[in-house]
Amino acid sequence: MSPERRLWSGNIAVAEGALAAGVDFYAGYPITPSSEIMEHMARELPKRGGVFLQAEDEIAAIFMLIGASWADAKAMTATSGPGFSLMQEGLGIAVMTETPLLVVDVMRVGPGTGQASKAAQGDLLQARWGRHGDQALPVFAPSSVQDCFELTVFAVNTAERLRTPVVLLSDELLAHTWETVRVPGEVERAERRRPRDHEPPFGSPDPRLPPAMPRLGEGHALLVTASTHDPWGLRQTSDPEVHRALVERLWQKIWLNREELFRYEAVGVEEAEVGVVAYGSVARSALAARKILAGRVRVGVVVLKTLWPLPEEPIRALAERARAVLVPELSLGQLVWDVERIAAGRCPVLRFPKVGGGIPIFPEELAARILEILR
Amino acid sequence: MKGHALHAFLRPEALPTVFCPGCGNGLVAGALLRALAQAGIALRQTVFVAGIGCAAWIPSPHFLADSLHVAHGRAIPTALGVKLRRPELCVIVVGGDGDIAGIGGNHLLHAARRNADLLVVMVNNLVYAMTGGQVGPTTPHGLPTSTTPYGNPEYPMDVAQVVAAAGANYVARWTTAHLPQLEKALARALTLEGFRFVEVVSQCPARVGGRLAMAPVEAMKWLRAQSKPVGEAGPEEIAVGEYVVRHRPGLLRTLKEQNHGGA
Numbered sequence: 001m002s003p004e005r006r007l008w009s010g011n012i013a014v015a016e017g018a019l020a021a022g023v024d025f026y027a028g029y030p031i032t033p034s035s036e037i038m039e040h041m042a043r044e045l046p047k048r049g050g051v052f053l054q055a056e057d058e059i060a061a062i063f064m065l066i067g068a069s070w071a072d073a074k075a076m077t078a079t080s081g082p083g084f085s086l087m088q089e090g091l092g093i094a095v096m097t098e099t100p101l102l103v104v105d106v107m108r109v110g111p112g113t114g115q116a117s118k119a120a121q122g123d124l125l126q127a128r129w130g131r132h133g134d135q136a137l138p139v140f141a142p143s144s145v146q147d148c149f150e151l152t153v154f155a156v157n158t159a160e161r162l163r164t165p166v167v168l169l170s171d172e173l174l175a176h177t178w179e180t181v182r183v184p185g186e187v188e189r190a191e192r193r194r195p196r197d198h199e200p201p202f203g204s205p206d207p208r209l210p211p212a213m214p215r216l217g218e219g220h221a222l223l224v225t226a227s228t229h230d231p232w233g234l235r236q237t238s239d240p241e242v243h244r245a246l247v248e249r250l251w252q253k254i255w256l257n258r259e260e261l262f263r264y265e266a267v268g269v270e271e272a273e274v275g276v277v278a279y280g281s282v283a284r285s286a287l288a289a290r291k292i293l294a295g296r297v298r299v300g301v302v303v304l305k306t307l308w309p310l311p312e313e314p315i316r317a318l319a320e321r322a323r324a325v326l327v328p329e330l331s332l333g334q335l336v337w338d339v340e341r342i343a344a345g346r347c348p349v350l351r352f353p354k355v356g357g358g359i360p361i362f363p364e365e366l367a368a369r370i371l372e373i374l375r
Numbered sequence: 376m377k378g379h380a381l382h383a384f385l386r387p388e389a390l391p392t393v394f395c396p397g398c399g400n401g402l403v404a405g406a407l408l409r410a411l412a413q414a415g416i417a418l419r420q421t422v423f424v425a426g427i428g429c430a431a432w433i434p435s436p437h438f439l440a441d442s443l444h445v446a447h448g449r450a451i452p453t454a455l456g457v458k459l460r461r462p463e464l465c466v467i468v469v470g471g472d473g474d475i476a477g478i479g480g481n482h483l484l485h486a487a488r489r490n491a492d493l494l495v496v497m498v499n500n501l502v503y504a505m506t507g508g509q510v511g512p513t514t515p516h517g518l519p520t521s522t523t524p525y526g527n528p529e530y531p532m533d534v535a536q537v538v539a540a541a542g543a544n545y546v547a548r549w550t551t552a553h554l555p556q557l558e559k560a561l562a563r564a565l566t567l568e569g570f571r572f573v574e575v576v577s578q579c580p581a582r583v584g585g586r587l588a589m590a591p592v593e594a595m596k597w598l599r600a601q602s603k604p605v606g607e608a609g610p611e612e613i614a615v616g617e618y619v620v621r622h623r624p625g626l627l628r629t630l631k632e633q634n635h636g637g638a
Contacts, residue, residue: 025460046634051459056485060452063445067424067456070443075456093446216441216457217464219419221386223436225444234388234436
């Protein structure tokens, strides 16, 4: 296929990215502002030999993904806040059973049913920590329609490589923004590792290397359980050592590979007078504010595209150089806690929260705040 | 155990089972394994999916076959995910009444409505047994349980009838006191397409029998005495037999025909 340019919305670009990455199974439940992703997959997947099913609820959707993934599918779903809350149960099961799958959360105003379907960024900590128990899963966030395509491909590949569920956090503004996307002629596709003889499906000698994943129906007599299990999948619900070894390995599998997960843009960090750390649609406003102030204030911007594990180095570098770091968020402030921790007193870290109505953080108001900081 | 006819189908490291003495789960396990043999389906091409509860432990870890043991109530959607992606495999859900009809009730209704190509075996022991014998969606009216110490104020759901109404291709109910009939029903269900549901009313010596001072054997005699054929059973009795046998195309066949005709 030759490279091409396409005009897509963020939601369409997510669906196209998933298809390019080889996603062949989609189950979901309608919820705005994510529905276009599901509708696109409903049209496209059957034409390409894939499977699409509309589930009875989001809980069913994510468990269909788990079953399909063990049956060798590259599986995904998309939802928004209320549905994402329901999917936490399945995400926890997917973490424990090391099941590759992708959940896209197109964030809207919460809590509860909030304001459907206005943009927000209130699900960051839920994406990271929404499940009970010790666990980690990669979280990515696009900030352009191009990112929606590329990061979806990367998220699907990451799920396969690390044998883990992955969350992609989009937001309503991005979902319904139309931009030109450069679609590469070829897209890299990662394939999960298959077991060699006598290789345990839930054990690995190297904590960085996820266990190989067998397919159902091949005579492995595979035991898959979301309860604590030994490397062969046998339930061990009393032995503390089996549990410690398992949850540590599940954590290390993500943590020790974090460098490979880091995606971010650091713009003008070296000479920054004021820093901004942002992600999603808000990052676009941060970059625009930088342009507004060009020639007056040297603004450094770190656009985070990996939200967990968090790339700390660019944030630290920004805090080293800037007189203050501003963290604009479409929430009361969730990312700012991390930035404060990472800045560790190198410079003041200032919140810039905005919630409700789906009103963007405008470049002009960010620019005004930056000037105010310097006064 | 070694010389047992079903030994080859069981996972040696999972034996002896953790089931309580007198539990009906062993009888259901035996009937299901014999039915598979009778229907000519190898364990190698069978995937068992289970949620949480005593009955969920029948296949996982006991059966020497692929099994997915997931969250409470979520076996049916997980199983459907497997079946949609690997239609050539025989996918069977085994669970209890709380798992299948309580917390998983919505999934059960919709799997039946879709005529999803799954066999669901629901072992109905009338209570939440694993957690200590609390009232469940199938507990008889008036029965005392650990959370209805003054008797169950609610009425039980006739799960087989509900599933039949929801659109399943095959629905039957038997008890652990009707093993030959149960085995035959399971074998028949295994030869059909679409959604198939077999309910097995079973004794729980620990959580029900204990409270009623009823030994397992007495409980099984009671099950047999209470059972009447479908259509003849009164409201206090257990209706046994086939509720429905339909031959509508299963979801997988419909999807396949649609996609071949469409694109």
